[in-house]
Amino acid sequence: MSLYLTNTLSGKKELFKPLGDPVKIYICGMTVQGPPHFGHMRAYITSDILIRYLQFSGYKTKVVQNFTDIDDKVIEKAQEQKIDYRVIAQKNIDEYFEVADKMNIKRADIYPKATQHIQEIIELVQKLIDKGFAYESDGDVYFSVNNFKDYGKLSKKKLEDLIAGARVEIREHKKNPADFALWKAAKKDEPYWQSPWSNGRPGWAIECSAMSICHLGETLDFHLGGEDLVFPHHENEIAQSEAATGKEFVRFWIHNAMLNLTGEKMSKSTKHFITAKELLSKYSANVIRLYFLKSHYRSPQEFDFSILDSSKEGWARIEEFLYAVEENHAKANPKSEALNPKLVEAMDDDLNTPKVIALVFDAIKDGFNALQNKNSEEINNKYNEVLFYLSNLGFRTDIKYRTEKRISMSGGTTASSSIEYRDVTKFVNAQELAKTKGHYNIANLIEASINIIDMNMLIPIIRSIARDLAREKKEFEISDLLRKGLEEMGFTLEDTDKGTRIKRKK
């Protein structure tokens, strides 16, 4: 195993060697001022892919993902809405889990919150003051960037440039304009905690240092997050942590590129975003995952519904293949040692998921060919190959998570209104049920009708059966008319040797 990953620190692909067992991973979580949006999903899909691959490669992992539940923006939101900041934070945390679980993002081992670590934060700030890296000023505490010689090593910034830019907040009680707050004294009506310097709250970034050191120790294998966190957030974390411990803070800094919405970064501050929840109501988790993994995590990605639609069609092809095999041959046999080399070759190269997706489609093409040639050994091999890649990329392949295009006769039963559960075999069987020895039979037809639970499906199913009867009598004008009618209702019929499938149109 030789996994190469681009380390932001060096800007190069580096060979990963773990520090010890388990591999220590810190994921920079959300500041829960608002609900998770599509950009967050990209970040957490990226970390999910890395963690899954490390585990696939045999490493044990310890994963910590924080929630920053106190900061200026959270307070601002609370004051706007005149409710307690904790209510806002919790609401957004709940929504995060709802979305992440739906997306099949593996849960971290620990989800610490900033407000649960105030004591550790205060101790860390005190340590920095004692060591001469920080100073108190009017109840605030600032980190003195001049005293930390490596400041700027992650973002490749020079101190002079930062000040020349003149966009840093100038405050008279800062010694250097680039100094950043470790502790902020509370203003009127703001939540606060007692500290040796003032009643106040942590600055932004110190909580991550405190929580990662607390849960993972002074040196981590990985620290993950969006590219927009490189400066100042991660730069500041390095300064604080390394100044305090005297040790290397993080060995691998992994950053995913931004997601742009019509050419502009999706972000909470500009209100320019689509919430994850909203998106999940329009597209299945698998389609969204495919959309992300088709691009490399370090390339900026454009967001557009038409691009997402093309992923939806791509995913439909994947499902089409799985169904086609399962209808006749289904033999899942996920032990696929022989398949490892191709996956490993792609993933070892900085998690090249687009390459793995290409492997999936290559296998599907071979698989469909085998299906046409009725080569059952090859069919099985390709079927298992596809499942192998998909499951290692975190897709959900069991039938109940499959999509929107297939319709089941008893559609509503298993997953209520979920668009994710549609099982074609039930419908095909139902049609068969209406027949005795290959011929329609009134008694059976009545029984089949009674079994239709989803009333929206009643007419399509009856019409489909009527069409089938017309076809048996070679009344093609009538059968075409019936199909045309269904077409207008939004259903496509497919005649197969197993019966007629009804599919909801794209």
Added chain:
RNA sequence: GGCGGCAUAGCCAAGUAGCCAAGGCGGCGGUCUGCAAAACCGCUAUUCAUGGGUGCAACUCCCAUUGCCGCCUCCA
């Protein structure tokens, strides 16, 4: 203004100093089908923003130009 990154077909998107520049979507032609749909087969970048340079050889390395993006303020 400073720092960093990116420019590959109608769209999305990998990749490499030298075999046919992955894959998906879309489109076109064909096979199958009562007709369809799905599937299959074939076609869809003599070329990788532009101009130079270094190599036997560059889309891939270097320089310049243009355009786009990110960060420099809270952000995944």
